[in-house]
Amino acid sequence: MANSNLPRRIIKETQRLLSEPAPGISASPSEDNMRYFNVMILGPSQSPYEGGVFKLELFLPEEYPMAAPKVRFLSKIYHPNIDKLGRICLDILKDKWSPALQIRTVLLSIQALLSAPNPDDPLSDNIARHWKTNEAEAVETAKEWTRLYATGA
Numbered sequence: 001m002a003n004s005n006l007p008r009r010i011i012k013e014t015q016r017l018l019s020e021p022a023p024g025i026s027a028s029p030s031e032d033n034m035r036y037f038n039v040m041i042l043g044p045s046q047s048p049y050e051g052g053v054f055k056l057e058l059f060l061p062e063e064y065p066m067a068a069p070k071v072r073f074l075s076k077i078y079h080p081n082i083d084k085l086g087r088i089c090l091d092i093l094k095d096k097w098s099p100a101l102q103i104r105t106v107l108l109s110i111q112a113l114l115s116a117p118n119p120d121d122p123l124s125d126n127i128a129r130h131w132k133t134n135e136a137e138a139v140e141t142a143k144e145w146t147r148l149y150a151t152g153a
Contacts, residue, residue, distance in 0.1 A: 006034050010060060013103050025107045027058065035060040039071075039107060043150065044115040048142035049077070052150030056086070056110070058103065068097035069106055076149040078142040080119040080128035088113070089123035 014034065017027045024042035029035075039056040043049030055074040061067050071093060073086035081089040092101055092109055122128030131138040 007064075009065060010034065017104060022104055022108055022111075025111060027103065027107060035064075037103070041107065041111050041114070043146055044111060047115045048139045049079075049114045049146050049150070052077075052146035054114075054150050058106070060103070065099040065101075068093050068101075069103060071106060071110065076145060078127060078138075078145040079114070080117050080122045080124055080131050081113055083123045087123060089121060 014029055017037075021027075024044065025039070027037045027039045029037050037058040037060075039058050041054045041056060043052035043054065052075075054077060056071055057074055059070040061070060071088060073082055073088065075086075076084075077086075083089075088110060090106075090109060090113060092098075092106060117131060119128040119131035127138065130141070
């Protein structure tokens with residue numbers, strides 16, 4: 001851990017992420033900035049994202065843990081709660097954030113969101129509408145996008 005000016009909490013969380021990674025998730029800090037993490041989440045089995053490897057970026061703002069991490073998908077994904085810029089609609093990243101939560105919790109919640117898209121709280125209205133009017137077709141599109149944009153990365 002090169003950054004001695006990092007809060008102890010961030011150092012501890014980073015060490016735990018590296019020594020005890022959550023299943024299907026890897027997160028490693030950038031060498032240049034220990035508040036910036038390169039994240040990979042495997043698409044959960046039994047989901048349209050199964051077989052995909054999704055790249056995300058996570059940044060811990062100065063105010064962390066009083067403020068939520070900033071997280072976004074870098075891989076293109078067809079999901080009602082993720083927009084075309086990769087922004088994620090997830091309550092714990094917004095108004096339900098608590099300093100008791102950790103980077104690990106956030107990443108596990110994002111992984112769970114892949115298993116359970118919520119078209120009733122969309123970030124992408126078109127995809128949510130597709131999901132609600134023809135879920136089977138939307139799931140097929142999500143599988144296709146996973147094949148196109150999240151495999152062999």
